[in-house]
Amino acid sequence: MSNSNARLRTQQDEQTDDQETTLDCPECGGKLVADDEHGETVCTECGLVVEEDSVDRGPEWRAFDAQEKDQKSRVGAPTTNMMHDKGLSTNIDWRDKDAYGNALGAKQRKKMQRLRKWNERFRTRDSKERNLKQALGEIDRMASALGLPENVRETASVIYRRALDENLLPGRSIEGVSTAAVYAAARQAGVPRSLDEITEVSRVEKSEIARTYRYVIRELGLEVKPADPESYVPRFVSSLGLSEEAERRARELLQNAKEQGVHSGKSPVGLAAAAVYAAALLTNEKTTQAAVSDVADISEVTIRNRYHELLEAEQSIPVA
16 A cells, blocks of 8 residues: 555656646647746646646845845855855944944944954964965955956965965965966966066065966966967057057967967067057057057067067968
């Protein structure tokens, strides 16, 4: 008897699953739609109610604008690697005001100050978390100064966490490893910044950044491709106020240089800057070597040398 009941329940479950997965009406083959107001699934052709009393998995409250929705929501922001505690701990607001915006009294202010102090101590309970908090703050500061997107900051945070977990920091500064993480993450994401640009916003020397970067990618086994000169072109063109035609022409010059092998052993930043300067001249747009040098943070001599090499590479291409 128990076996027959079990088989019956299994058949009923299978029929229910089939009804949930099917998109057609079992009677007329019409399209099924969900009526959220009545909690039913009905056929648009014959009106057959296929399912009723469906579970509403949405919130029990209603909101009529985005601000009201945010106020009524009872969940926080998603977890992120850009915070040392991944955003899971409680934050106490620094403003001494209550929920209505009124200033707190002297006794309440002292109490909130003590709570902030102990909350901060609990959030960073050991040296590893203090290290991580300082490093992620540095990564966020440098990424903001360089105008890097959020995905680069997230990747840099993951790289630093891996370096910390694998004990790569002894003998190296927190600022050096965090800068190397930003440099590697930007190159992995296809929005590279030159070493000179990274050095300008970092608190460590250029030689230490380069040395730490090589050490981190070697120890963590990161796959970082050589920087493509074309990835620098849009930023240079935008900073100089040039047209899309100039950007397209600069990309063509760089592609020709790759085909001729001119790019081998050359700085990608120098090639990109020279290509932008050459493209501006070819499209009759006003710019100077000094302006390109300021934007790309590279010497005018390098721009002139790469400029001539790019034009020679294009002239050497046989005409079809």
